[in-house]
Amino acid sequence: MIYLDNAATSFPKPESVLKAVESAMHGTTSLGRSSGEGAEEASRTVYSCREAAAELFGVAGAENIILTMNATHALNIAIKGMLGNGGLALISGYEHNAVTRPLYALKDKGVRIRIVTAPLFDNDAFLYNFKNALTERPTCAILTCASNVYGWILPFNEAAMLCRRYSVPLILDASQAAGHIPVKIACGADFIAAAGHKGLFGPGGTGILALSGRYLPPTLIEGGTGSDSRSEEMPELPPERYEAGTANIWGAAGLRAGIEYVKKTTLSRLLNHERELTHYAREELSRIKGVRCLACRYPERQTGVLSFTIEGIDSEYAAESFSEKGIALRGGLHCAPLAHDSAGDSHGSIRMSPSYFNTKKDIEALTAAAREIASQSS
Amino acid sequence: MPSRTYAEKLRRVADNIGIGAEIIRIPSDLSGEGCGYAIIVDENECQRLLGRATENSIPVRRVYSFEI
Numbered sequence: 001m002i003y004l005d006n007a008a009t010s011f012p013k014p015e016s017v018l019k020a021v022e023s024a025m026h027g028t029t030s031l032g033r034s035s036g037e038g039a040e041e042a043s044r045t046v047y048s049c050r051e052a053a054a055e056l057f058g059v060a061g062a063e064n065i066i067l068t069m070n071a072t073h074a075l076n077i078a079i080k081g082m083l084g085n086g087g088l089a090l091i092s093g094y095e096h097n098a099v100t101r102p103l104y105a106l107k108d109k110g111v112r113i114r115i116v117t118a119p120l121f122d123n124d125a126f127l128y129n130f131k132n133a134l135t136e137r138p139t140c141a142i143l144t145c146a147s148n149v150y151g152w153i154l155p156f157n158e159a160a161m162l163c164r165r166y167s168v169p170l171i172l173d174a175s176q177a178a179g180h181i182p183v184k185i186a187c188g189a190d191f192i193a194a195a196g197h198k199g200l201f202g203p204g205g206t207g208i209l210a211l212s213g214r215y216l217p218p219t220l221i222e223g224g225t226g227s228d229s230r231s232e233e234m235p236e237l238p239p240e241r242y243e244a245g246t247a248n249i250w251g252a253a254g255l256r257a258g259i260e261y262v263k264k265t266t267l268s269r270l271l272n273h274e275r276e277l278t279h280y281a282r283e284e285l286s287r288i289k290g291v292r293c294l295a296c297r298y299p300e301r302q303t304g305v306l307s308f309t310i311e312g313i314d315s316e317y318a319a320e321s322f323s324e325k326g327i328a329l330r331g332g333l334h335c336a337p338l339a340h341d342s343a344g345d346s347h348g349s350i351r352m353s354p355s356y357f358n359t360k361k362d363i364e365a366l367t368a369a370a371r372e373i374a375s376q377s378s
Numbered sequence: 379m380p381s382r383t384y385a386e387k388l389r390r391v392a393d394n395i396g397i398g399a400e401i402i403r404i405p406s407d408l409s410g411e412g413c414g415y416a417i418i419v420d421e422n423e424c425q426r427l428l429g430r431a432t433e434n435s436i437p438v439r440r441v442y443s444f445e446i
Contacts, residue, residue, distance in 0.1 A: 043401070
């Protein structure tokens with residue numbers, strides 16, 4: 001199988017990640033509960049993961065890295081923590097359901113949603129509309145760094161500066177950015193949510209919430225932390241404040257190895273490789289009659305994610321046809337119906353998202369398959 | 379220490395400046411809050427490490443002295 005769905009989860013993982021998980025399974029027990037060498041090793045393992053993530057996001061202090069189940073979990077902590085008492089949420093028109101659904105769930109708490117629209121890949125229009133919306137004094141802004149559907153790198157650094165100027169807390173969704181482009185808390189964000197299992201090459205079931213420390217919102221879940229057990233409340237300080245229950249030590253071991261792999265390989269090498277493959281795919285796919293690529297003419301505004309459609313065939317059926325030919329892609333709305341509506345592409349698309357481990361040959365196989373599928377549908 | 383994470387952080391700080399440090403669970407007769415962590419260091423190094431803890435924004439709740 002040729003795997004081109006790394007925007008969903010990265011595959012394969014670097015060998016170092018597999019080894020780190022295996023080693024942790026052999027050598028660690030319980031974090032902050034048991035005694036003994038296994039618990040000590042668990043403590044070192046998890047702390048090392050926090051340190052690696054803190055460095056990646058430019059966060060001061062490993063204690064400001066919350067290890068979560070995934071990016072959705074991280075976003076829920078931040079969104080429900082900041083908007084639990086109602087207020088106005090400012091979001092882009094390119095958000096994932098991981099952002100919109102928690103907000104819809106807060107509607108009965110009085111949360112209102114203001115969607116900043118802009119044509120796909122139009123940074124200027126987005127920033128103009130975003131700045132205007134900030135004058136409405138939202139309680140908080142939530143912004144994806146890069147669209148999971150189109151790979152559009154939104155101008156999040158500029159948006160973060162505007163948020164600071166208007167004193168509006170900002171939650172960045174770095175699910176599609178972490179491991180591809182630099183995302184730093186110093187841009188002005190208050191929270192950065194990221195998936196561990198996508199561009200950071202960690203195992204499934206890992207995510208990160210990085211804190212600026214300016215806000216310590218209420219907790220999403222409560223439970224044991226292995227500390228201050230007589231207290232009826234969760235600890236005041238992060239990370240334990242947001243990490244009730246047994247930690248995913250093995251996931252943290254793999255995530256740390258994944259982050260180290262990204263660091264060693266460098267973000268620019270990873271992104272350049274992905275972009276080269278996407279650019280090649282775009283050129284080849286665009287030659288096929290009936291295929292339409294939703295790509296940006298400015299390559300620096302797009303990650304390695306590319307959406308395309310084939311005339312006369314539904315994207316889900318198309319993805320199934322690719323699968324039958326041994327190519328794993330994703331069709332449909334990609335859990336981001338808002339993004340499709342904003343881009344004027346409400347029927348969905350086929351998405352390809354290569355990783356550092358894909359080659360030009362994989363893209364050649366993709367385009368050959370696309371030729372066959374397009375010819376059958378016309 | 380307020381948490382295992384801060385205990386681990388202080389242990390790293392201690393290691394970096396050449397102070398041998400060990401994390402232990404605080405005995406229940408000392409920990410009023412129930413379940414906590416402490417760092418054991420040589421008494422002669424205690425003030426130096428406390429200074430570094432402050433510099434690194436590591437909250438230290440209490441200092442205990444005991445003889446081995």
